[in-house]
Amino acid sequence: MSDTGITVKKNQDFSEWYVQVVQKAELADYAPVKGCMIIRPDAYAVWEKIQEILNKKIKSTGVRNVYFPMFIPEAFLKKEAEHFAGFTPEVAWITQGGDTPLEERLAVRPTSETIMYDTFNKWVRSWRDLPIKINQWCNIVRWETKATKLFLRTREFLWQEGHTAHMTSEEAEAEVMYALGEYKDIIENYLAIPVLIGTKSDSEKFAGALYTTALESIMPDGKALQMGTSHNLGQHFAKVFDIKFIGEDKVDHYVWQTSWGITTRLIGAMVMVHGDDKGLIMPPKVAPIQVVIVPIPFKGAEPEVIVAKSKEIAEILRVNGFSVTLDDRDAYTPGWKFNQWELKGVPIRIELGPRDLKQGQVVMVRRDTGQKMPVKEAEISATLAKLLEEIQINLFNKAKAVLQEKTTPVENYEEFKSVICDKGGFVKAAWCGSADDEAKIKDETGATIRVRPFQVEEPTTNCVYCGQKAKEMVYFARSY
């Protein structure tokens, strides 16, 4: 199925390159339903790894997983006006069950705040019922009308949504930052993608939130990608859904809430950031296969001895905790296998030929650098562990260099426009805080404010758009 390699260069036709890598490396496919995708085993395995890591983290802080219905009555969505306005244009509606038209149409969840918080109302009575900390892994539907992009923009995707309710504003704020920090850890230290973090401007925040924090990364084509968000919902939803508790002071208070999520789009980001002209490069910490062993039988040599030794090595590596595949298929040549496993992004290839066998060694090949090295049999596990770690770090450092290279401070609007249109990437500029200016910049250049750093940087110039006194330095970019 993936017999053919990638036919375009990453830096020549990035968009086509991406589609080919995702499909030929068998990560995902377009579904026969418009705007939807099929997540194939290698990509789903990365998602399971993300689930495993995040579950472990959040459960250790008392978050518990749940499942709420996917159907949301229209009346619920309407309760928070901003929320309704934000999501309604993208809602898929169920209007019929079996042969019977429904009395009230049901939204397929675009996010679960409303259906969950209607229940929080019943769960919360006294301060003893707080905090509530729940999370669910589920499918989400947003009826996109723009062109589909596998993993990045599809009408259905998978995500996790954490929802918490607290006694105090401070606790909610801490939870927002906690989730953001764990996302940063997963994205930077597992997916090897460096991010900028900060708050969103009011026009970019989650519909119904007090404020939204986000992680943003830059893709090789210069467009920014939102990697995750963590919202402080304040008491907006609490007031709408009447979620009150009797405090230790015997007085009624509204709860303070947060919600936070990451989605399967992270897999798309991983492909874009690390892949090369040969295909995918999987960061070792999330790779479904970390090492593939390819025996190289030669005429004259005894192939069964080489395969037997390969099996022995595979078993040792498995026992030592590596995720290993032995590719001893007869029907394919070693060269064909090399290409296929490179396409699929396996971080390390181990080759074992007759000469290696004789010399008690194997040859290890790094996917990220192509570097080949002989490794003595006794040192295979130790060397493999070291190389996987090096690859993980190398991928991050390369991506970090790209992020830095693609971040350009500008001093005026001419410069701003020229960088956004020609070079792309993040443009760091002074902003006066006006939503009007922000809207005009978006109209004129397509760029939006991606993040406002938590630590406000003193503006180095006046506002890049209006020339009035600026309040802070922010990061603009065109985005996915």
Place this chain on the structure above:
Amino acid sequence: MSDTGITVKKNQDFSEWYVQVVQKAELADYAPVKGCMIIRPDAYAVWEKIQEILNKKIKSTGVRNVYFPMFIPEAFLKKEAEHFAGFTPEVAWITQGGDTPLEERLAVRPTSETIMYDTFNKWVRSWRDLPIKINQWCNIVRWETKATKLFLRTREFLWQEGHTAHMTSEEAEAEVMYALGEYKDIIENYLAIPVLIGTKSDSEKFAGALYTTALESIMPDGKALQMGTSHNLGQHFAKVFDIKFIGEDKVDHYVWQTSWGITTRLIGAMVMVHGDDKGLIMPPKVAPIQVVIVPIPFKGAEPEVIVAKSKEIAEILRVNGFSVTLDDRDAYTPGWKFNQWELKGVPIRIELGPRDLKQGQVVMVRRDTGQKMPVKEAEISATLAKLLEEIQINLFNKAKAVLQEKTTPVENYEEFKSVICDKGGFVKAAWCGSADDEAKIKDETGATIRVRPFQVEEPTTNCVYCGQKAKEMVYFARSY
């Protein structure tokens, strides 16, 4: 929230008892959307345990997890006539995306055969592409019109669906039996619920299958519950979706397929089978909390010493791999706590009072028998391990005795009707194989054939309905 205990006896008003246990033990709640449920943390944790066990099993045989779209074009469902007829009455339809009516309405998946097999068509070319073995954990929608029952019958539920395609009929048959065997292991050895296994009659098989195998259990009210199914799809779908491979013989063949699934209804079965008048009893192997420690501070004693010792014990148990909760909340009395943890079905309670402290012991209390026993501090872990195992076995044996007690062989239709109507449970009877007789029995008594044992038992009488020569002994019951 769960301050009040169960107000009815299990054997007096089973239905009301069930609803109370599920809600008061905080397993699930009715959702504000008709026919839907909210799966709360303790129940979701059981589901995660089932996921963990089954994932480990099936992955070791090469099954890989995937995710296919939830939306299925109506045309797909229509391709297999029997399948369409079977599912259409229960389909929820999406007819509108955002403000735009859809050109073709989309079914929310009632099961994924059609959408997956349309893709199998693209994945399969040669015998080298086989077998395909995939599985997905997802939500499923069936627009039930009957009354909702938490976990057992809701319009949305969670399940896993395995789908495989093979070169030969024999391989497919082996896969069907493999899945059935793993389900039996999970249901009997983890959920502690004994099952009958066998095939379904043609009128009860999966719509589109060659034959369906199933696991059936009996609930305390005498109704049977289908616990899981594993279908041999033969080449029905392969022909409809044109899934062909070029064999080693260079000739085109249709693949042989299977699909198999278990759902969140297993959690409902667990509640029904093991619970008692005090509430839930969790089988230790799937219990989110296996042991709760309740310190019992007394006036005059030093409460902080007791709490400190409780913490020490909790930590030791945690390190030894037990799932433990220390309930040192000040606001509740020990008696209140006992009731709450009994309601929630925690298998073992450890009490620690001043006298225990002085004697270097704790008191362990079994949830299943109520038995109390002093245990020396040094023996806590070993005793706990032993007791948890005993409880697991005891729950299974008790349920097995109920299954046996509720299985009644009958010799004629008078007996049949009287057992079905008065005693309930499985009725073992001779059947001639006629679907007509089967339909009439269903009309007249509400009972259907739950399973036909794999090992055909020689009929002991003529057909229980028509009196003609019987072909086999089968198990009838009314069912959920």
